[in-house]
Amino acid sequence: SSELTQDPAVSVALGQTVRITCQGDSLRSYYASWYQQKPGQAPVLVIYGKNNRPSGIPDRFSGSSSGNTASLTITGAQAEDEADYYCNSRDSSGNPVFGGGTKLTVL
C-alpha cells in the first residue's frame, strides 16, 4: 500500500479551478513532486519543490503544501489537462514513493 494517498478521481468544469491533493506523513518534511500522465505516454513532471514549474509547463499549474497534505492546483483547467496525476515524495525510510494517482476529468 502507498504511503501517499490521493483521491482516485476528480472532475472539473472547463475553465474552472481544481485542486488535487496528496496526503502522507512524509509531506511534513519533504515537498511533493507532481506528474501528469496522458494515455499511452510517459509521466511528465509538472511541479517540484515548494512550487516550481519545469520549463514548458503552463503557469496555471501550481503547488502548495500544508501539514501532511500537498496540493496541485490547476487554475482555469483546459481540455488538454485531462490526465492522471501522481504525487511523489519519500517514505519513512527516505525512499521514493508514489501516490495511487488521481484521474482528472475536464467536463
Next chain:
Amino acid sequence: QITLKESGPTLVKPTQTLTLTCTFSGFSLSTSGVGVGWIRQPPGKALEWLALIYWNDDKRYSPSLKSRLTITKDTSKNQVVLTMTNMDPVDTATYYCAHRRGAARSDWFDPWGQGTLVTVSS
C-alpha cells in the same frame, strides 16, 4: 537536453530473470547529486518505484522487491542496468527509467524515458 531510453526483452517467461538497460544522454552519472531511477506501471494501474542509483553508487530498492532487484551503473557507457529475478505474470508492466535530481527537502524525476512494456507469460 536530457534523454533516456529503456531497452530489453518485451517477453519473458515465468521464473526467468529480466535485464533492462537505461541508456541516457545529456548528463553524467558522476555529477554530484544526480541519480537514475526505475519505475514500473502495470496496465491500468499506478506508478511503482523500484530502484534508484546515485552518482556516488548509493543504491536504494523498494522494500517489497529488494530481494529480487539489482541496479548498477556504467558511467563510461552512460547506462544503468536493472535486473529483476524470478519474474511472474504480476510483473507485467511498462518499465520506465528517469533522471533523478534533488534539493533541500525535495527530489524529483525528470525527464522520463518512453518506457518499455514487459510481458511475463509462458
